[in-house]
Amino acid sequence: MVKLTLIARVTDGLPLAEGLDDGRDLKDAEFYKQQVKALFKNLSRGHNDASRMSVETGPYVFHYIIEGRVCYLTMCDRAYPKKLAFQYLEELRNEFERANGSQIETAARPYAFVKFDTFIQKTKKLYQDTHTQRNIAKLNDELYEVHQIMTRNVQEVLGVGEQLDQVSQMSSHLSLESHKYANKARDLNRQALIRKWAPVAIVFGVVFVLFWLKNKIW
Helix, strand or coil: CEEEEEEEECCCCCEEEECCCCCCCCCCHHHHHHHHHHHHHHHHCCCCCCCEEEEEECCEEEEEEEECCEEEEEEEECCCCHHHHHHHHHHHHHHHHHHHHHHCCCCCCCCCCHHHHHHHHHHHHHHHCCCCHHHHHHHCCCCCCCCCCEEEEHHHHHHHHHHHHHHHHHHHHHHHHHHHHHHHHHHHHHHHHHHHHHHHHHHHHHHHHHHHHHHHHC
C-alpha cells in the first residue's frame, strides 16, 4: 500500500505538497518523514544523480522521480509493486505540472500547493488495491518498465551525502589552514630577513652619520 506521498523542489528541498492524511495509521510516521526530508536535502545538494530511484528503509521503500526540478516521492510497503508505485508518481507529476508548473520556481513558503492534497488522495485510492482490473492492466503494461531503476539502502544513500559533506568541510578546513600556514610562513620569512639585515643596516647607518658629521665639521 501507499503510505506517504511528498513533493518537493529539488533546488532547495522546499516541500511543496504532501498527502495530508498520510501516516495517520503508520507507526513511526514522523521518523520516516524525517528520512524523506534528509533525502530531499541530499538531492538539493546534488548528492544523487539518478532521476528515478527506490530506497529501502525498514519494511518500506521510498520511490521517487525527479522531473522539472521537482521530486515526487512515495513510501510503500516492500511488497507493493514497484511498477505501480512509479506509475502513481507519474500521474501526480503530470497533474502537478499542469496545475502548478508556472508557480513552482516562485513558491516561497513550505507547502504552497497544499490544495494538491485533494488530487493526491483521489489518485492514491486508485492505486491502493493492486488486484483491481485497472491496476492489473497497468502491471501488465509492457511499455512501462522499471527494471533498470536502481534500488539502494537508505543508510547508504544518506551516508553518501554525509560523507560528501564531511569531505567538503575537511576540504574547506584544509584550505583555510593552508592559507593560515602560508601567511605565517611569510611573516616568519620577513622576521628572519629583518634579523639578518637589521645589524648591517644599523652599521651602515652609523657609518653614514659619522661620515656626514665629519664633513660638516671639516
